[in-house]
Structure formats: structure tokens, C-alpha cells
Amino acid sequence: MMKRLIGMAILLFTCTVGLQACSLPQKKTNQATKKDMKTLIVYFSFTAGNTKTIAEKIQKEIGGDIVRLETVKPYPKDYETAVSQGQHEVERRYKPELKPLGVDLKDYDRIIVGSPTWWYKMAPAVLTFLSSNDFTGKEVVPFMTNAGWPGTVIKDMTAEAKRHGATVSDAHEFRFSSNSTHYDKMETPESELTQWINQLKNKRL
Ligand SMILES: Cc1cc2nc3c(=O)[nH]c(=O)nc-3n(C[C@H](O)[C@H](O)[C@H](O)COP(=O)(O)O)c2cc1C
Incomplete structure (x- = not known):
């Protein structure tokens, strides 16, 4: 009698542990399919720091890493000279050489890329970045300021x-704003920016 009781207890123990062991990998798989995206924010900014401001707000809210694109040859300090050099570069689809990013794109699932508008196009530094990297398997989220x-x-x-x-x-x-006394004044409602960032925040793989 005692032997049978011990036998049943061992059987019950084995089944319970066995079932738990069986269910564990299942749970892990479910979690793995819902993991947070690893995000990198890459931006170029020149005139008033507008694109930088948005990039930094995104990072503050959703985390991830952030990288500013820097050209090897800096743009002229005089704004008008820079604007006409920019026109020349955009028209030729010139791709200025960039300083090393300091990150490996392989480490990220999602890359949020910000550019100011330069002569109705993305800034040349952003063209260099987008055209010289492989984004296979990654999600790119473009944003721009104008x-x-x-x-x-x-x-x-x-x-x-x-x-x-x-x-x-x-x-x-x-x-x-297009007014030179306050180029940094955002005319898009702040609520639109908040809503967009929340949308990015809630997104999972
Ligand atoms: C070279 C150059 C060209 C520009 N061309 C345009 C344009 O075609 N359309 C526009 O709306 N703004 C244009 N702008 C204004 C910027 O896109 C705008 O001020 C932007 O928000 C600046 O972002 P940043 O402060 O991050 O550089 C131009 C600015 C520069 C310097």
C-alpha cells in the first residue's frame, strides 16, 4: 500500500515538472515574437537645430540610440553661402563624405532618419547615409523638417x-517658420508630434 502511494506521488511529481518543462519554451517563444524593437535615430541638422530637436524628443520618449550625421568637410558658417552651396549639391545629387557613424546598423531593427528640406529635397548628408547602407530586414522611418x-x-x-x-x-x-527671426518655431501642432511619437513608441516587432 505504502509502495503504491509513493509510486503515485513520484508519478504526480514527474507529470507536474514535465508539464512545466514542456510549457516553458512555448512561453519564451511568445515573448520573443513581441520583443521591443531596437531603435537607432539618425539625423542631419544645420539651420536652427530643428531636425535635432525632433530627433532628441523621439529619443527621450522611446529610448534607443541617436547619431548626428556630420560631413567630413563642414558647410560654410555664412548662411547664404551655405544655402547656395546646398543648392548646387542638391542639383547634382552630390553625396558628401560623412564622418564615421560610430554605431553598427546591424544592431538595430528600426532606423528613424531625419532630414531638413534642402531645395525641395533631402539634405545631401542624408542622401549619402541612405544610399550607402544596406537596410535589408530593417524598418526605416523617415521624417523631415521644412x-x-x-x-x-x-x-x-x-x-x-x-x-x-x-x-x-x-x-x-x-x-x-520661414521667418528668419525665428526659424526654430514649429508650426506643426505639438500634439501632432506627440501623437506620432506615441505611435512609434507603441510599435513592436
Ligand atoms: C540649403 C537650404 C535649403 C533649404 N531649402 C528649403 C526648401 O526647399 N523648402 C523648405 O521648406 N525649407 C528649406 N530650407 C529651410 C529648412 O529646411 C528648415 O528651416 C529646416 O527646418 C531646418 O532644419 P535644421 O534646423 O535641422 O537644419 C532650406 C534650408 C537650407 C539651409
Whole structure:
């Protein structure tokens, strides 16, 4: 009798542990499919720090790493000279050499890329970045800032990222003032920026 009781206890113990052991890997798999995306924010900014401001707000809210694109040869300090050099570069689809990023894109699932509008196009530094990297298997989220003439920046950034293997989503435009006394005043409602960032925040793989 005693032997049978001990036998049943061992059987019950084995089944319980066995079932738990069986269910553990299942749980892990479910968690793995819902993991947070590892995000990198890459931006170029020149005039008033507008694109930088948005990039930093994104990072503050959703985390991830952030990198500012820097050209090896800096743009002229005089604004008008820089604007006309910018026009010349955009018209030629010039791709200025960039300083090393300091990160490995392989480590990220999602890359949020910000550009100011330069002569209706993305800034040349952003063109260099998008056209010289492989985004296969990654999600690219383009955003841009402008002063009222957005041109084809989002369309062009989307096409460039796709051409290099990315899936593209959640692209967004942000308008700032065209008045030289306050280029840094955002005209897009702050609530629109908050809503967009929340959308990015809640996104999972
Ligand atoms: C070279 C150059 C060209 C620009 N061309 C445009 C343009 O075509 N359309 C526009 O809306 N704003 C244009 N702007 C204004 C910037 O896109 C706008 O102020 C932007 O928010 C600046 O971002 P940043 O402060 O991050 O550089 C231009 C600025 C520069 C320096």
C-alpha cells in the first residue's frame, strides 16, 4: 500500500515538472515574437537645430540610440553661402563624405532618419547615409523638417531606403517658420508630434 502511494506521488511529481518543462519554451517563444524593437535615430541638422530637436524628443520618449550625421568637410558658417552651396549639391545629387557613424546598423531593427528640406529635397548628408547602407530586414522611418516648401523629401527618402532593402513606415513631415527671426518655431501642432511619437513608441516587432 505504502509502495503504491509513493509510486503515485513520484508519478504526480514527474507529470507536474514535465508539464512545466514542456510549457516553458512555448512561453519564451511568445515573448520573443513581441520583443521591443531596437531603435537607432539618425539625423542631419544645420539651420536652427530643428531636425535635432525632433530627433532628441523621439529619443527621450522611446529610448534607443541617436547619431548626428556630420560631413567630413563642414558647410560654410555664412548662411547664404551655405544655402547656395546646398543648392548646387542638391542639383547634382552630390553625396558628401560623412564622418564615421560610430554605431553598427546591424544592431538595430528600426532606423528613424531625419532630414531638413534642402531645395525641395533631402539634405545631401542624408542622401549619402541612405544610399550607402544596406537596410535589408530593417524598418526605416523617415521624417523631415521644412519651412513651408516640403518638395519631394519624404517620397525621395522612402524610395532611397526601399532601394536599399528597407521596409518604410510612419513617415512624417514637420513644418517650421520661414521667418528668419525665428526659424526654430514649429508650426506643426505639438500634439501632432506627440501623437506620432506615441505611435512609434507603441510599435513592436
Ligand atoms: C540649403 C537650404 C535649403 C533649404 N531649402 C528649403 C526648401 O526647399 N523648402 C523648405 O521648406 N525649407 C528649406 N530650407 C529651410 C529648412 O529646411 C528648415 O528651416 C529646416 O527646418 C531646418 O532644419 P535644421 O534646423 O535641422 O537644419 C532650406 C534650408 C537650407 C539651409
